Amino acid sequence: AKGDGRGAFHFFEQAMDEQLQARRALELDLRRALQDGEFELFYQPLYHLGDERVTGCEALLRWRHPERGMVSPADFIPLAEEIGLIVPLGDWVLRAACAEAARWPDHVRLAVNLSPAQFRDRSLVATVVSALATSGLPAQRLELEITESVLLQDNAANMTMLHDLKALGVRISMDDFGTGYSSLSYLRSFPFDKIKIDQTFVRDILHDSDALAIIKAVLDLGASMGVTTTAEGVETQAQLDALRGQGCAEIQGYFISRPAPADEIAKMLGAEGER
Numbered sequence: 001a002k003g004d005g006r007g008a009f010h011f012f013e014q015a016m017d018e019q020l021q022a023r024r025a026l027e028l029d030l031r032r033a034l035q036d037g038e039f040e041l042f043y044q045p046l047y048h049l050g051d052e053r054v055t056g057c058e059a060l061l062r063w064r065h066p067e068r069g070m071v072s073p074a075d076f077i078p079l080a081e082e083i084g085l086i087v088p089l090g091d092w093v094l095r096a097a098c099a100e101a102a103r104w105p106d107h108v109r110l111a112v113n114l115s116p117a118q119f120r121d122r123s124l125v126a127t128v129v130s131a132l133a134t135s136g137l138p139a140q141r142l143e144l145e146i147t148e149s150v151l152l153q154d155n156a157a158n159m160t161m162l163h164d165l166k167a168l169g170v171r172i173s174m175d176d177f178g179t180g181y182s183s184l185s186y187l188r189s190f191p192f193d194k195i196k197i198d199q200t201f202v203r204d205i206l207h208d209s210d211a212l213a214i215i216k217a218v219l220d221l222g223a224s225m226g227v228t229t230t231a232e233g234v235e236t237q238a239q240l241d242a243l244r245g246q247g248c249a250e251i252q253g254y255f256i257s258r259p260a261p262a263d264e265i266a267k268m269l270g271a272e273g274e275r
């Protein structure tokens with residue numbers, strides 16, 4: 001390329017190429033990882049402030065990569081979603097999480113995240129039915145978390161899917177509430193069982209009066225609609241106290257517990273039950 005005046009262009013082309021190759025490599029690595037069983041679930045407790053005990057745990061996906069160590073979902077879920085791998089991966093998550101949760105005390109629910117691509121796949125209902133039947137986990141103990149992005153195209157197919165899932169007896173939570181564009185209209189058009197207030201509001205609750213005002217408004221809204229409200233990302237006693245003061249029912253965050261491997265969680269839940 002030297003001397004033909006296209007050096008800069010070639011450099012650019014090469015950089016693009018490397019980016020594509022890196023992506024292609026990650027894609028192959030992801031498919032292989034699913035076959036090789038490199039995915040693992042961590043669980044993070046949801047703590048009920050009134051009952052003063054753990055009333056649920058959220059399954060959070062981890063990739064134990066042989067060379068790169070523990071990879072965070074933020075680094076591979078978007079690509080898994082794009083290439084459609086999230087559907088088989090999400091199936092695995094549902095089955096593995098239900099099997100684990102069936103061992104927990106009866107009052108502890110399981111929360112599982114669903115991605116938009118999973119949601120558009122009609123086999124989701126059958127997968128949920130089968131994961132519940134195989135594990136023996138009662139449907140009432142399963143909470144499916146969806147974000148507003150699932151509902152972005154507020155179309156009939158999405159609504160049918162939501163209603164079909166609810167008809168199984170599972171609960172539906174709206175995740176990351178307040179970060180999307182039309183949260184309020186979604187609340188009106190579908191009967192959610194739980195609203196999870198996004199952690200960005202909780203992070204600012206003590207020093208930003210607007211964040212506090214929004215949290216208050218969501219808690220009021222939840223109460224008047226008969227919907228449980230969970231605050232995410234609680235990291236300090238002061239944040240917990242502020243949320244309790246506002247009548248928040250349930251919290252989740254590092255202050256209660258970081259996401260932990262299944263064995264640690266089972267031990268914690270067992271010890272709690274013995275008290």
Ligand code: C2E
Binds near residue numbers: 060072074077114252
């Ligand atoms: P999310 O559903 O909003 O999950 C909560 C995230 O906040 C988790 O990050 C959790 O580790 C983190 N977190 C919990 N408490 C605190 C806290 O006190 N402070 C801070 N700073 N962070 C806290 P994680 O595990 O990295 O997951 C990131 C996202 O990846 C999740 O956000 C969810 O959208 C997605 N994800 C995780 N597992 C799955 C899965 O099995 N399927 C799908 N579709 N998405 C998943």
Ligand code: CA
Binds near residue numbers: 175
């Ligand atoms: Ca979630």
Ligand code: CA
Binds near residue numbers: 175176196198199232
């Ligand atoms: Ca969330």
Ligand code: CA
Binds near residue numbers: 176
């Ligand atoms: Ca999130």
